Amino acid sequence: MRAANPLLLLLILPLLPGLARALEPLPDSVLSNIGGRDGMSFNLSNFAVSGNAVLRYYTPDKRSSIGIGNLAASRSDNLDAPFADPYRLDVISRGAGRADIVNIAMPQNLAGREAWQIALDFDVDDGGFVVKGGSVILKDLVYYGGGFQWSTPASGDGLAFGLSTRMEIGSLALQPNGRDAVGEAMVLSKLRIGAATEDGSAPVAPWRLADVSGQAGIFNVRTDDAGNARLHIGINWPDAGVQAAAGTLQIGNISFRSDAGNVDLGSSRIGSIQLQYLDIKFRP
DSSP states (O other): OOOOOHHHHHHHGGGHHHHHHHOOOOOHHHHTTOOOOOEEEEOOTTOEEEOOOEEEEEOTTSSEEEEEEEEEEEEOOOTTSTTSSOEEEEEEOOOTTOOOEEEEEOOOOTTOOOEEEEEEEEEEEETTEEEEEEEEEEEEEEEEEEEEEEEOOSSSSSEEEEEEEEEEEEEEEEETTOTTOOSOEEEEEEEEEEEOOTTSOOOOSOEEEEBTTTBOEEEEEEEOTTOOEEEEEEEOOOOTTOOOOEEEEEEEEEEEEETTEEEEEEEEEEEEEEOOOEEEEOOO
């Protein structure tokens, strides 16, 4: 055992009585009045991830499952301004005894130079019978603002969330024989999703699909009358006096590829979409 440094003890001992007086327990009534402005900014310069890990959801009886794995994702950077347009994480107080909101705001990405390349595989397993669904491949996925919120639900258990997005996707391919196969595929090209515009033109602002304070989404587990627990994802009806935001979906081209030939279905557009209510329960 090493002996204490005498000089260090001489420096610390005179401070101990003052430290003891400064460190006092605070009652809950005082702690509840403390308000913080917590937050941070960060970026994903040179970000890339890949691996063979699988994220799998099992039914309560463990008989069936769906898995997503072999994720590969990377993002290009705006080299002229690598940290001028960061992600932002903030904790927002709503006051009046309501739970705080954790808010993640996406970069504005005005130049559109921060683009994602993503590929993943998925499968479904039912009692040992596995169906490989193939691969999902996204090229040149570009986000322009928007973000994600989460908080405590107004009632019940689970996670309340909000979501807004404006994105463009160069191509979205569903390839049943895997990402490296050349053959069958459904390809959606030049997708645009965002807030609806009056003249039906390309979106210029994020579409708010859910909002923690006005039309909250919910992620939880619900148990039915028979005692079966089900994973549940939903979006509530808009609060009184709140209108569901309108969005738009534009697809530049829809095509199917196969060994027998290609089928081109042209373009498609939904000028205005309002998501009034969503209720999805995964069957046990």
